[in-house]
Amino acid sequence: MAASRAGVAGRYLAAVRADTGQPTAYLPPCGKRYPGAARRPLRWPGPGSVPLGDGCLDRLSAMLLGYAPRRAETITLAGLSALTGAPLDTPTPSRLLPGWHTLRRSVPSGGAFHPNEIYLAWAGSPDLAAGVYHYDPPHHCLELLRPGSPAARLDRLLGVAAAPRHALLLTHRPWKNTSKYGAFGYRLGIVDSGVLLAQMLTSPVDATPRLDLDPALAGELLGLDAELEATYAAIEFPAHADVPWTPLASGGPPPATGLDHDRLGHDAAHPSAVALHRATYDRYADAEPPSADRLPADCLSARRLPADRLPVGPAAGRALDLPPARPLDLVAAAARRASAANLGPGLTAGQVADILACAAGRAGSPALVALARQPLYPEIWCLARTVDGIPADAYRYRPHRHRLVPTGPPGTADDAAAYPHRVDRRMVTRGATLYLVHAGSRPVDQLSPASFHRLHLLAGVALHLAGLAATATGAASRALGGLTADAVAARLGLPDGASPLTQLLVGTPAPRPGVLAAHLTEGNPHG
Ligand SMILES: Cc1cc2nc3c(=O)[nH]c(=O)nc-3n(C[C@H](O)[C@H](O)[C@H](O)COP(=O)(O)O)c2cc1C
Incomplete structure (x- = not known):
C-alpha cells in the first residue's frame, strides 16, 4: 500500500505544473451555516462595546476572533488602477473578485477564500452549556450541533484526559477555492490551514495542538464527509472541573448550507488532487507517519x-x-x-x-x-x-x-x-x-x-x-x-x-x- 502511495504527491505536483489555464469565472466562497441550529452570539469587542474580560466565554471569544472579520475593506476602481497600473476600464476588477471586496480577517488566505471551519467541543461552563458547536465567523456566533458533554468522544479522538478539557477542531474545505486556483488550490488550502492553526495558537490560553487525529472519529463527532471537509487539527485547552454534564446527544448535526460551490469544485477538481486528499485522510493506509524527513x-x-x-x-x-x-x-x-x-x-x-x-x-x-x-x-x-x-x-x-x-x-x-x-x-x-x-x-x-x-x-x-x-x-x-x-x-x-x-x-x-x-x-x- 505504501508503495502505491509513493507517487501520489508527485503526480499531484505534476498536475499543478501542467495546469496553466486561467479560470473564466470564480465561484464566490460561501460560509458554512447550520440554519436549523440554536445560535449563541459571542461578545463582540466592536466600536462602543465593553472590552472583553477574563471570563471563560470571553477568552473563547478572543480566541475565535482570530478567524473573525476584523475590518471591512473595499477599493475604488481608481485605487485599483493606481495600485496595479491597469487602465480604469480593465476587466481586472472582476477577475480579482472576491479578493478586493470582502470582510478582512485576522488571518490571510490565498485569494481570501478562507477554506477552513472551526468547531468547538465544549465541556460546559457556567455561561455556555456543554456541546459540540460550529463557529460562524461573520456573525461571531456559535451554532449548537449536538448538546451534551463531548468528553467521552474526545477521549476516543485524543486519548483519555487526566483533567476536563475543551477542544477546538479545525477543518479544511479543500475544494472551496478550486474554481479560482485549479489543482494548485489544494496545496494553497493546506498552507491556509497552517495559517489558521498558528493564529489559534497565538492565543494566551494554555493550548495544546494535536495533529495526529483519526479522521473517521473526527468526522463522526462533527458529522462531516471528509471528502468535502476534513479535520486536520485539534487544539485542547483546560476546562472547569465541576460543571454537571449530560451525555452527548446521539445523531448528527442539523443540515448545513454553504457547501454547494465546494461540491462543484470537487467535481471539477483534478483527479490527482482528489487522490492526494483521499490518501492523506485515509489514516490506516499510510504506512509512513509524517516524521523524520529532514536532514540535520x-x-x-x-x-x-x-x-x-x-x-x-x-x-x-x-x-x-x-x-x-x-x-x-x-x-x-x-x-x-x-x-x-x-x-x-x-x-x-x-x-x-x-x-x-x-x-x-x-x-x-x-x-x-x-x-x-x-x-x-x-x-x-x-x-x-x-x-x-x-x-x-x-x-x-x-x-x-x-x-x-x-x-x-x-x-x-x-x-x-x-x-x-x-x-x-x-x-x-x-x-x-x-x-x-x-x-x-x-x-x-x-x-x-x-x-x-x-x-x-x-x-x-x-x-x-x-x-x-x-x-x-x-x-x-x-x-x-x-x-x-x-x-x-x-x-x-x-x-x-x-x-x-x-x-x-x-x-x-x-x-x-x-x-x-x-x-x-x-x-x-x-x-
Ligand atoms: C498562502 C497564501 C497565499 C497567498 N498568495 C497570494 C498571491 O499569490 N498573491 C496575492 O496578491 N496575495 C496572496 N495572498 C494574500 C491574500 O490575497 C490575502 O490574504 C487575502 O486577500 C485577504 O486579505 P488580507 O490578508 O488583507 O486580510 C496569499 C495569502 C496566503 C495566506
Whole structure:
C-alpha cells in the first residue's frame, strides 16, 4: 500500500505544473451555516462595546476572533488602477473578485477564500452549556450541533484526559477555492490551514495542538464527509472541573448550507488532487507517519552552489550575525494585520531579525515553539534587496545562531519569470522576501501524502508567524503563494532537491490609494 502511495504527491505536483489555464469565472466562497441550529452570539469587542474580560466565554471569544472579520475593506476602481497600473476600464476588477471586496480577517488566505471551519467541543461552563458547536465567523456566533458533554468522544479522538478539557477542531474545505486556483488550490488550502492553526495558537490560553487525529472519529463527532471537509487539527485547552454534564446527544448535526460551490469544485477538481486528499485522510493506509524527513541542518549537500558560496563551511565565515530578537506582541498584531498592496523602502536589519526569529518559532507560545521543532518544519531563506544593515544578497537563516549565511550565486540577477505579476514585481524590490523552503532528505514530490500535508501545514504556520511578526515590528507584508520554484531555487542557491514552498514579501508600510477600510474590533485585551 505504501508503495502505491509513493507517487501520489508527485503526480499531484505534476498536475499543478501542467495546469496553466486561467479560470473564466470564480465561484464566490460561501460560509458554512447550520440554519436549523440554536445560535449563541459571542461578545463582540466592536466600536462602543465593553472590552472583553477574563471570563471563560470571553477568552473563547478572543480566541475565535482570530478567524473573525476584523475590518471591512473595499477599493475604488481608481485605487485599483493606481495600485496595479491597469487602465480604469480593465476587466481586472472582476477577475480579482472576491479578493478586493470582502470582510478582512485576522488571518490571510490565498485569494481570501478562507477554506477552513472551526468547531468547538465544549465541556460546559457556567455561561455556555456543554456541546459540540460550529463557529460562524461573520456573525461571531456559535451554532449548537449536538448538546451534551463531548468528553467521552474526545477521549476516543485524543486519548483519555487526566483533567476536563475543551477542544477546538479545525477543518479544511479543500475544494472551496478550486474554481479560482485549479489543482494548485489544494496545496494553497493546506498552507491556509497552517495559517489558521498558528493564529489559534497565538492565543494566551494554555493550548495544546494535536495533529495526529483519526479522521473517521473526527468526522463522526462533527458529522462531516471528509471528502468535502476534513479535520486536520485539534487544539485542547483546560476546562472547569465541576460543571454537571449530560451525555452527548446521539445523531448528527442539523443540515448545513454553504457547501454547494465546494461540491462543484470537487467535481471539477483534478483527479490527482482528489487522490492526494483521499490518501492523506485515509489514516490506516499510510504506512509512513509524517516524521523524520529532514536532514540535520549541517548535512545539506549544496551541489548547485559554487564552492565559495556554500551555505555552511566557507560562507559561514561571512555570515551576518543579526541583532538580538526582541519579544513581540503577536496577539495585538493579529487585530491590525493586513496584506500590503504596496510596500515602501526602509526595512531594517532589526525588523528582519525579529521576523526571522519569530517565523522560526523562537518567539511564540510554547505550542508554537513545539510545532517549529517538528521534523518537517520548513527552513527560512531570505532575499534581501533593500534592507538597512543587510547587504543585498540571498541568505539562509540559521535560527540557532540567529544569523544569515550568504548563499546567492555571485552576479545572479532576479529572473523576471519569478514574478510575473506587475504588483509583485514592484513590491519585491522594496525590502526582503522570505522563502519557506523544504530541504528534507526527500524532495517534495517524493513525500508520502501525510508528509506532504504536514509540510504545507507547517509552512502555513511559519508564514503566519512571519506575517504577524512583520506587523508587530511595524513592517508590512504580503504572502505570495504562487512562485516559479526553479527560478527562485537558482536565485537563492538552494541545494539540489530543496524547494521553496511559499513566500512573504516584507517592506515598510506604504500608502494604498483608493483603499477604504474600517476596523471592526476594539478594546480586546487579547487582541
Ligand atoms: C498562502 C497564501 C497565499 C497567498 N498568495 C497570494 C498571491 O499569490 N498573491 C496575492 O496578491 N496575495 C496572496 N495572498 C494574500 C491574500 O490575497 C490575502 O490574504 C487575502 O486577500 C485577504 O486579505 P488580507 O490578508 O488583507 O486580510 C496569499 C495569502 C496566503 C495566506
